[in-house]
Amino acid sequence: MNTYEYMSAVVRRYVAALNASDLEDIVALYAADATVEDPVGSEPRRGLDAIRAFYAKALQLPLRVELQGEVRAVANEAAFAFTVSFEHQGRRTTIAPIDHFRFDAAGKIVSMRALFGPQNMHQL
Amino acid sequence: MNTYEYMSAVVRRYVAALNASDLEDIVALYAADATVEDPVGSEPRRGLDAIRAFYAKALQLPLRVELQGEVRAVANEAAFAFTVSFEHQGRRTTIAPIDHFRFDAAGKIVSMRALFGPQNMHQL
Structure with a gap:
């Protein structure tokens, strides 16, 4: 089920959904009991309602997301490296995370x- | 203790030690009870003897290691993306992993x- 091709397609769909501000397409990638720890060290959100609320807030500003290198x-x-940038009050911020997904047997995250x-957040 | 500057310096020291085939400098970065799961999905090696044996085998061929993007x-x-390449029987192989380190309170991995x-291994 979770072949390389499948998992890298999920990553690309995730990136596309972030760029399109498509909240439901993002949430659809997650399992019902999934956790999202973003950033690492913060309290994880658990379950689709909490995950939807998290991304709804993240998508309040349009995001420009670009993969860095191969999945x-x-x-x-x-795991994949990427940049996400957004403009707020005339200033562009670019964050450069590495995300890690774990998949269940049904292919959901x-x-x-x-x-x-903080050192991976850059003001331009 | 484990500031961004400290952890990124450990990553750079790890990369430099791989490029220099400096086995003891690599092992010195690890805690006594550390685990190394390389690649993800394989049985983790535990403890400095097992870790030393793992890297001794990995360093049988000279490695060329390059960070991709920021730590x-x-x-x-x-976490950091990088490439590691080596030549064997006239053929160069480049592997593109993302490594993840977790540090203890003493700053050891x-x-x-x-x-x-396999899809992240490339023959040139």
């Missing part, structure tokens, strides 16, 4: 963790 | 996981 994936896990710190 | 680090964790699959 890494094996054994029900995927059961765990997402976004690893970045 | 991501926060909250005792770091207690968990390393290298996420890559």
Whole structure:
């Protein structure tokens, strides 16, 4: 089920949905009991309602998301480096996380963790 | 202790030690009870003897390691994308993992996981 091709397609769909501000397309990638820890070190959100609320807030500003390099994936896990940028009050901020997805047997994301710190946030 | 600057310096030291085939400098980054799961999905090696044996085997061929993009680090964790390439029987192989380090309170790596699959291995 969770082949490289499948998991990398989910990552690309996730990136496309973020760029399109398509909240339901993002939520559809997650399992019912999934957790989202974004950023790493914060309290994880659990379940689709909490996850929908998290992304609804994240999508209040239009995001420009670009993958950096190839998607890494094996054994029900995927990781990818990317940048996400947004403009607020005339200033553009670019964040450069590495996200980690863990997939369940049905091909849904059961765990997402976004690893970045203040030093990975850049003002242009 | 585990500031961004500290953790990214450990990552750069790890990359430099791989490029220099400096086995003891690599092992010195790890805690006594650390685990190394490389690649993700394989049985983790535990403890410095097992970790030393793992890297001794990995360093049988000279490696050329290059970071891709910035080190991501926060909250005792770091992740980084990179390429590692080596030549064997006239053929160069390049692997593109994303590694994840978890640090203990003493600043040693207690968990390393290298996420890559066959599709992240490229023959030139």
